[in-house]
Amino acid sequence: xxxxxxxxxxxxAFLMSVGHHEAxxxxxxxxxxxxxxxxxxxxxxxxxxRGKLDSLFLADSPVQFGDPGRRPSGQLEPTxxxxxxxxxxSRIGLIATASTSYNEPYNLARRFAxxxxxxxxxxxxxxxxxxxxxxxxxxxxxxxxxxxxRYERAAEFxxxxxxxxxxxxxxxxxxDKERGVHAESGRVFATGHAGKYFxxxxxxxxxxxxxxxxxLVQAGSSESGRDFAARxxxxxxxxxxxxxxxxxFYEDLKSRAKALGRDPEGLKILPGIVPxxxxxxxxxxxxxxxxxxxILPEYAKQQLAALLRVAPEQLELDAELPDDLPTExxxxxxxxxxxxxxxxxxxxxxxxxxxxxxxxxxxxxxxFAGTPVQVADTIQHWFxxxxxxxxxxxxxxxxxxxxxxxxQVVPILQERGLFRTDYTGRTLRDHxxxxxxxxxxxxx
Ligand SMILES: Cc1cc2nc3c(=O)[nH]c(=O)nc-3n(C[C@H](O)[C@H](O)[C@H](O)COP(=O)(O)O)c2cc1C
Numbered sequence: 550x551x552x553x554x555x556x557x558x559x560x561x562a563f564l565m566s567v568g569h570h571e572a573x574x575x576x577x578x579x580x581x582x583x584x585x586x587x588x589x590x591x592x593x594x595x596x597x598x599r600g601k602l603d604s605l606f607l608a609d610s611p612v613q614f615g616d617p618g619r620r621p622s623g624q625l626e627p628t629x630x631x632x633x634x635x636x637x638x639s640r641i642g643l644i645a646t647a648s649t650s651y652n653e654p655y656n657l658a659r660r661f662a663x664x665x666x667x668x669x670x671x672x673x674x675x676x677x678x679x680x681x682x683x684x685x686x687x688x689x690x691x692x693x694x695x696x697x698x699r700y701e702r703a704a705e706f707x708x709x710x711x712x713x714x715x716x717x718x719x720x721x722x723x724x725d726k727e728r729g730v731h732a733e734s735g736r737v738f739a740t741g742h743a744g745k746y747f748x749x750x751x752x753x754x755x756x757x758x759x760x761x762x763x764x765l766v767q768a769g770s771s772e773s774g775r776d777f778a779a780r781x782x783x784x785x786x787x788x789x790x791x792x793x794x795x796x797x798f799y800e801d802l803k804s805r806a807k808a809l810g811r812d813p814e815g816l817k818i819l820p821g822i823v824p825x826x827x828x829x830x831x832x833x834x835x836x837x838x839x840x841x842x843x844i845l846p847e848y849a850k851q852q853l854a855a856l857l858r859v860a861p862e863q864l865e866l867d868a869e870l871p872d873d874l875p876t877e878x879x880x881x882x883x884x885x886x887x888x889x890x891x892x893x894x895x896x897x898x899x900x901x902x903x904x905x906x907x908x909x910x911x912x913x914x915x916x917f918a919g920t921p922v923q924v925a926d927t928i929q930h931w932f933x934x935x936x937x938x939x940x941x942x943x944x945x946x947x948x949x950x951x952x953x954x955x956x957q958v959v960p961i962l963q964e965r966g967l968f969r970t971d972y973t974g975r976t977l978r979d980h981x982x983x984x985x986x987x988x989x990x991x992x993x
Contacts, residue, residue, distance in 0.1 A: 559939030600955030604642030642977030644673035670759030670976035716752030779805035
């Protein structure tokens with residue numbers, strides 16, 4: 550029976566090519582060219598909106614990731630693609646990833662303000678610092694800046710960006726034809742920033758956007774990542790393998806936000822889940838097994854070796870992880886993902902082949918095979934037991950996995966009173982129940 554729950558679940562659709570499973574493109578039904586086909590993404594966006602999901606999200610890195618010979622890996626720039634999706638939808642939020650290490654605040658703030666205008670207040674920014682030397686080498690550097698320095702730059706980047714977005718008062722534009730005054734110039738402010746990484750005079754050349762500025766999303770889980778999220782993020786995506794880890798991450802992040810004087814409710818935490826959905830559990834497991842059979846083990850081993858910072862020859866497919874792996878403090882890339890993978894391998898005593906299979910579905914995100922009711926049950930359990938405010942849905946195969954989630958799992962969550970049956974607001978912040986940010990220049 551329908552029961553009204555005081556808290557509402559938040560759901561984000563993480564869209565990636567023809568699915569999050571690395572072998573999804575090899576299934577008979579998958580279109581190997583879909584990852585650059587705007588029609589494929591329009592279809593996915595409409596499916597997600599049909600399910601009344603809060604938002605959809607595109608990951609990104611300014612680098613050719615992986616071996617292009619082995620999987621569809623080239624990808625369209627997210628803010629460009631989301632601009633097209635804004636025209637194909639009317640309510641769902643649109644979250645793009647962009648790097649603070651390889652952009653300048655003025656360009657990026659302008660791009661997100663524009664997306665927020667074009668979409669009528671539905672833009673979100675997944676703020677990443679970008680791990681890896683490969684990306685650095687596309688920007689005139691020999692190696693990636695240190696982890697700590699990347700987060701320091703990210704913090705200053707955010708400070709500058711919010712000043713740019715606030716550089717126009719909400720009421721600056723008056724459009725007074727009689728007086729010949731388009732905007733009250735006293736209501737447009739210089740940004741006046743000079744810091745360690747940036748000097749930006751401002752103002753921005755885009756007036757304040759419907760949401761004030763895009764929803765700020767973050768996805769790093771290291772110490773620096775958590776501190777950054779606690780200070781700036783309004784939503785956090787995270788990879789958590791077990792309920793216990795998810796709960797401890799949730800509690801830690803909420804208490805960090807509280808310690809900074811923030812309302813912990815103003816920061817929504819969404820762990821990822823890769824749901825393989827079947828009419829029976831056996832059917833869901835068969836879908837997982839089918840995908841697993843299509844993994845190219847030698848290629849996957851190389852990818853794993855790169856993540857673990859070891860030579861591929863150090864890993865044997867049918868042996869457990871070697872003892873002499875680096876430790877997290879030696880990792881300058883994605884620290885928390887490194888630790889998650891090593892702990893998963895060691896905790897469950899997986900061989901490299903088994904670990905590869907577990908990572909194939911979601912690169913470290915929790916995979917879950919089950920019926921629609923079982924998927925709804927696990928979501929409800931995490932949500933009601935203080936481990937999540939919602940979920941980042943990462944279908945292993947697209948579009949079929951998103952269709953299954955929207956048409957079979959969402960109705961169960963709605964019936965249980967956990968999820969909206971229709972949109973009540975217009976902006977992305979409305980969907981997440983978050984306030985529109987005040988303008989720092991006009992609120993004394
Ligand atoms: C759901 C999710 C999506 C992510 N998307 C991206 C992305 O698009 N680009 C990127 O560079 N990093 C992405 N990351 C990685 C994080 O931004 C971060 O680099 C990683 O979690 C390691 O952070 P840490 O070094 O603070 O632990 C994502 C992480 C998660 C959990």
